[in-house]
Amino acid sequence: MSLTAGEMDKHVQLIADENQIVIHRSLNRLTRSYSMRVSEEIYITPIRSVLSYAVALHELGHVLGPNQSSPRVLVRERAAWKWAKRNALLWTSRMRERAEASIQWYEKNHRDIDKRQRSYLAASRNT
Numbered sequence: 259m260s261l262t263a264g265e266m267d268k269h270v271q272l273i274a275d276e277n278q279i280v281i282h283r284s285l286n287r288l289t290r291s292y293s294m295r296v297s298e299e300i301y302i303t304p305i306r307s308v309l310s311y312a313v314a315l316h317e318l319g320h321v322l323g324p325n326q327s328s329p330r331v332l333v334r335e336r337a338a339w340k341w342a343k344r345n346a347l348l349w350t351s352r353m354r355e356r357a358e359a360s361i362q363w364y365e366k367n368h369r370d371i372d373k374r375q376r377s378y379l380a381a382s383r384n385t
C-alpha cells in the first residue's frame with residue numbers, strides 16, 4: 259500500500275478535526291515539530307512524505323495518546339509513537355526507523371530532560 263502526500267495530509271487533518279485539534283503546518287524542519295497538550299495544538303512541517311506523516315501522527319499522539327501525563331519523557335515518547343503506529347494508514351520501514359531513532363535519542367537523554375522538568379516544576383511551585 260502507498261499513499262500520496264495529499265492523502266496522508268487529509269488523514270492527519272481528519273483526526274485533528276474529529277478531536278478539535280488545531281494543526282499549524284508552518285515549520286520548515288521536521289525535528290522542530292512539537293505539540294501543546296493544554297491548548298490541543300500541534301506544530302509540524304507540511305506533510306510531503308511518510309516521514310512528515312509519521313511525525314505528524316506522533317505529535318497527535320502527544321495530544322490524544324495514553325500516558326501523556328507521565329513525569330517521564332521516555333514513557334510519553336514511546337506512547338506517542340505507539341499511538342502513531344496504531345493510527346497510521348501505513349507504517350513503512352522508513353517510518354519505523356524514524357521512530358526508533360527518536361526513541362534512541364530519548365533513551366540517551368531522558369534523565370537530563372526529566373531532571374530539568376522536575377526543577378522547572380519545583381521552581382514554578384515556589385513563585
Ligand SMILES: [Zn+2]
Pocket residue numbers: 316320335338
Ligand atoms: Zn514526541
